[in-house]
Amino acid sequence: MSANSISSGSDHSAHKQSLAFLTIGAIGVVFGDIGTSPLYAFREALHQASETGIGRAEILGVLSLALWSLILVVTVKYVWFLMQADNEGEGGVLALLALAGRAIGGRRGAVLAFGAIGASLFYGDAILTPALSVLSAVEGLKSVPGLEDIQQGRILTITIILLLGLFAVQSKGTATVSKLFGPICVVWFLAMGGLGLYHINDAPGILSALSPHYAVQFMLTHGMIGLLVLGAVFLTVTGAEALTADMGHFGKIPIRLGWFALVFPALLLNYFGQGAFALAALQEAEAAGVPFKNQDWFFLMAPESLRVPLVILAGMATIIASQAVITGAYSLSQQAIQLGLLPRMRILQTSAGSSGQIYLPVINWLLLVGVLVLVIVFKTSSALAVAYGIAVTGTMIMTTLLASVVVNKLWGWSIFKTALFIVPFLALDLVFFGANVLRIVDGGWVPLLIGASICLIIWIWVRGKRLIAQHETEAAISFETLCKSFGKHAPMRVDGTAVYLTSNADAVPPALLHNLKHNRVLHKTNLITTVKITSMPHVAPEERLSQERINDDFTRIILRYGFMDVPNVPEAMGLDVKTPASLANPMTTSFFIGRNSLRASKDEGLPLWQDQILLFLQRNASDPTDFFSIPANRVVELGVQVVV
DSSP: OOOOHHHHHHHHHHHHHHHHHHHHHHHHHTTTTHTTTGGGGHHHHHHHHGOOOOOOHHHHEEEEEEEEIIIIOOOOOIIIIISOOTTTOOOSSEEEEEHHHHHHTSSHHHHHHHHHHHHHHHHHHHHHHHHHHHHHHHHGGGSSSTTTOOOHHHHHHHHHHHHHHHHHHHGOOTTTGGGGHHHHHHHHHHHHHHHHHHTTOOOOOGGGSSSTTTHHHHHHHHHHHHHHHHHHHHGGGTHHHHHHHHHHHOHHHHHHHHHHIIHHHHHHHHHHHHHHHHHHHHHHHHHTOOOOOOHHHHHHTTTGGGHHHHHHHHHHHHHHHHHHHHHHHHHHHHHHHTTTOOOOOOOOOOOSOOOTOOOOOOHHHHHHHHHHHHHHHOOOOOHHHHHHHHHHHHHHHHHHHHHIIHHHSSSSHHHHHHHHHHHHHHHHHHHHHHHHHTTTIIIIIHHHHHHHHHHHHHHHHHHHHHHHHHHHHOOOOOOHHHHHHHHHTTEEEEEEEEEEOSTTTTTTOOHHHHHHTTOOEEEEEEEEEEEOSSSOOOOOOOGGEEEOSSSSSSSEEEEOOOOOOOOOHHHHTTTOOOOOTTTOOOOGEEEEOOOOEEEOOSSSSSOOOHHHHHHHHHHHHHOOOHHHTGGGGEEEEHHHHHHE
């Protein structure tokens, strides 16, 4: 055997190992949310159908709706279509926003609104998922022999303790413990599939639910009840957004492989099993002449001796699902900050080896407060399930609309071809959204309120920053004008390097003007530095910095980052440690940052009530020193008052 064939075989083996590792990792992170839906989705859908009585047609109809939701929404729309509309390997609503913005030459108008609304509604999902999934797992204790009468107060206490522990450990990072997520979730999906397969034989006729005519017939014969059931059936596909949002971490092939090889079959088997179990229970009730009772089908499928281990496994699976949504909220917040949709927040790296492992303290504690309020107010998973779907359906609609811009403007599809392809997906999203809107009064208002609040913050922040940028543009002067003034009033020269951070690379930074005005000095070396966030998720380190000499006094530096990169200005400029490649000596370099003081006015700019919100956001935004990783002892802040 030749050396080349040995090398080829070794590379092939390593590739297979890497693919297997990524697939198992994706199963733990990407599918955590959708993988815990069987805990409550089928039960809640049957509950909605119970108003007119539950018979064979209702069980088959509900199951058929659930199966075809998984096929059409998850498999066709997300796994097949949306995974192709990626932004340099990244997915999710804000990645699509950046991609659509690139396609139309800037984020503006409807495209910006789609991204902002989709991102805002995701936070509603991020609060509801931990509350609903962990509470539903703990409620499984009621299926354990001897614990049937456990008080709901104790269940709430256990749930709150688990949630407090989950959010408390976020600052430590999840790099180590996340290695267990994949194997645990593999066991979870195998257990789910095994339980379902074990019970399909209770009523083999349940397999006929794969025919879509049962779903269509159910909707045609149940009127308004059918729409309410459809809203509950949507719980089977919550978590589909994670398939594209986490694409950058694992890649398309591992996610698709995990879906088709394990997750999708396990979900199908489990839902078939729950349906067969319910159908057998219906036959027993009819034979005994007693009313059929909707139950916690998932946990009751397990033999009594296995229910405690199943509750423990379900608890671990729901914590993993919650972890995935929490880290997703961190990632979304980072993207929103970089894209200018939210104020700067403190972003901490929790892993030296993975840039994706981040922690945002403000987001973490706001999520915890929201989750605890939901658990305490709603008290049961059934009550929380009513509030769940509307946030997810809203995000899905925005994702579809952004995808339509991408395929039309970036892929070059005609309007007719785009409509032919997008309209069926959009119609499906709108049907699910309409079904969930019917549940607003019963709790669906919660994610809408959360989403509307965040959307308002984004709206005010974006408008306020535009006003500030407009003020700075109007007050700006060119370097040519500044240098001409040096002939009449030459400033004193001092040793060292000054780095002036500015958003407008073509004009003199306000901090430089204030330094000349108040200190009347100019450093020997002046680096006019602008940080630009691109529409790509990541920028390679070697492509990060570009420089241009303006004249003998000033050099323009452009630092480019992707919307998923964490900016580190000193590192990018070689000013973190002294090396031959450094632009200057770090020990003799000062960073000048413009910090404007905002003043509210009822006569100009934003309405006064929006001014107050903008001022609050500005005061509580992360210090640019922390955000750009600049040493605090090297920073000079200068600014003026701006009326907004």
